[in-house]
Amino acid sequence: MFTIKWIIGICLACLCGPALAAMDTHTINWQPVIGQHIPVDLQLRDENDKAVTLADYFGKRPVILMLGYFKCQSLCPEIFAGTMQALHASHLTAGRDYELIAVSIDSTDDAQTAKLIKQHTQINSDDAEYTHFLTASEDVIASLTKALGFNYSYDSTSQQFAHPAGLIIFTQDGVINQYLPGIRFTSAQMRDGVLKAKHSDNVPISTIQYLRLLCYHLDVQTGRHTLAVMRLMQFVGVTGVIVLMWLWYRQRKA
Numbered sequence: 001m002f003t004i005k006w007i008i009g010i011c012l013a014c015l016c017g018p019a020l021a022a023m024d025t026h027t028i029n030w031q032p033v034i035g036q037h038i039p040v041d042l043q044l045r046d047e048n049d050k051a052v053t054l055a056d057y058f059g060k061r062p063v064i065l066m067l068g069y070f071k072c073q074s075l076c077p078e079i080f081a082g083t084m085q086a087l088h089a090s091h092l093t094a095g096r097d098y099e100l101i102a103v104s105i106d107s108t109d110d111a112q113t114a115k116l117i118k119q120h121t122q123i124n125s126d127d128a129e130y131t132h133f134l135t136a137s138e139d140v141i142a143s144l145t146k147a148l149g150f151n152y153s154y155d156s157t158s159q160q161f162a163h164p165a166g167l168i169i170f171t172q173d174g175v176i177n178q179y180l181p182g183i184r185f186t187s188a189q190m191r192d193g194v195l196k197a198k199h200s201d202n203v204p205i206s207t208i209q210y211l212r213l214l215c216y217h218l219d220v221q222t223g224r225h226t227l228a229v230m231r232l233m234q235f236v237g238v239t240g241v242i243v244l245m246w247l248w249y250r251q252r253k254a
Contacts, residue, residue: 030164030179031149038174039147044103044134047118049111054101054174057132062177062197063099063170067150069106069161070117070133075183079165082184084122089187090194094127098194102131105145105152105161107138148176169193171200 068076
């Protein structure tokens, strides 16, 4: 009987825990749109405050896109660092195999912020020419994120953005080829993703990959759950209920 009580406690904690989070994170997710074209005519500004369009970075090689914001002190620096580490270990060459773009979802980020984050990101001198940190207006950010299926939210209390974690890899023609979920990536994942995009091998995203696309920072001051942990807690809670029902059924039969 102790086992059943223990399972009940676990289930209740897991199912109720997410409801305690201060932010409604149900709308923070990816909605993958493999095979769709990115709107390359959108107007942005680079880290040198030069007016650019996304079309400036397509046409010659696959493009890796990171979405985040440059004032972020939690999740985004980890994504930037994880991306650079994986690229360095992949033996891919910037300018030959790929172009790397980071776009801020915070319209208050400017060229100075973009340049600062680029300087603090571990980028090889040979790769800097093909690594770009871009900012944009609210309208452009809204158009871009909608086209990419990138759903996020702004938390006015913590003054932070909650958003999915991961990368998007495009073919040289601006077609969405793959979503690469997570914060840290292996060199094999990065190399495989870029080579698939290079050969336009559109592979539908798996269910497991989709579940891993959801991520949210941990606020140690307010004690909020991360979105990834919340999803895991919900899964554990539902699984626990199923196990509990099965145990109850077996005891009834015995």
